[in-house]
Amino acid sequence: MLKAIIFDVDGVLVDSMRFQADAWATAFQDAGITITREDIYELEGSNDKRLIKSIFEKAGKEPEPEHFEQLPEKKREALEFDRIKPFEGIIECLDELKQHFKLAMVSGSNRITIGKIVDRFFSGYFDVVINGSDLERGKPDPDPYLKALEMLDLTRNECIVIENAPLGITAAKRAGLYCVAVASMLEPEKVQHADLVLEDHDALLDYLRSLIPEKQQAE
Known part of the structure; x- marks a missing residue:
């Protein structure tokens, strides 16, 4: 039952997905990585740590420890929540x-x-x-x-x-x-x-x- x-x-x-994706794109630009909305849509549901690891891996790069703190914060700042x-x-x-x-x-x-x-x-x-x-x-x-x-x-x-x-x-x-x-x-x-x-x-x-x-x- x-x-x-x-x-x-x-x-x-x-x-919210397009706004979430655009905010992540802005954050990753600061790390020298360009992504599309589709990249985020396919990773939707991941927590921040897993998403960051996946995007860096796809770009052929290795994230630094500070990326796991800085990128989510930059993403929150860029998110058009309203x-x-x-x-x-x-x-x-x-x-x-x-x-x-x-x-x-x-x-x-x-x-x-x-x-x-x-x-x-x-x-x-x-x-x-x-x-x-x-x-x-x-x-x-x-x-x-x-x-x-x-x-x-x-x-x-x-x-x-x-x-x-x-x-x-x-x-x-x-x-x-x-x-x-x-x-x-x-x-x-x-x-x-x-x-x-x-x-x-x-x-x-x-x-x-x-x-x-x-x-x-x-x-």
């Missing part, structure tokens, strides 16, 4: 879901950014919030989703995950969870390792509402 829904944040709850908004219909959908399920948020973004997002848009909605600063090993390792299960005090077959990124889907599957992907930023074939792929947020909202017990009975 479904008791909880676990959400990724960027690209699922909030329309342009980030929840996807249309998400808040209203969460209002309905909250009456029937526990809700959890699992993000690779750092504690400061996630704290701001929760405070501005989602205060009181989520029973569990896990950010990229909480665990040493982030997505695609299963640790963030295993931690969510532990904090929810539920079993794998009582929860589902909503993701949009390849690494996040891999993390959910490694944790043994059913994963639904919304193809919000990447082509559907890049998220096809999810159990179910939805083409856009309209389809996601329809799917989420179909999980509500009264809706199922009405059908």
Whole structure:
């Protein structure tokens, strides 16, 4: 029986990925590395440390210890936070879901950014919030989703995950969870390792509402 829904944040709850990607691009320019939005989209869900390592590796370079402190700070300074908004219909959908399920948020973004997002848009909605600063090993390792299960005090077959990124889907599957992907930023074939792929947020909202017990009975 479904008791909880676990959400990724960027690209699922909030329309933020282009702003996140542009902020990272600005930060990496200072390190002499040029990246595209697509580079960040494919690494979305990673915590800062893993993302920095991956970008340097792709550029054929080795990060210095100071990069792990300086680049996330530069990225936060460059992020146009005021342009980030929840996807249309998400808040209203969460209002309905909250009456029937526990809700959890699992993000690779750092504690400061996630704290701001929760405070501005989602205060009181989520029973569990896990950010990229909480665990040493982030997505695609299963640790963030295993931690969510532990904090929810539920079993794998009582929860589902909503993701949009390849690494996040891999993390959910490694944790043994059913994963639904919304193809919000990447082509559907890049998220096809999810159990179910939805083409856009309209389809996601329809799917989420179909999980509500009264809706199922009405059908």
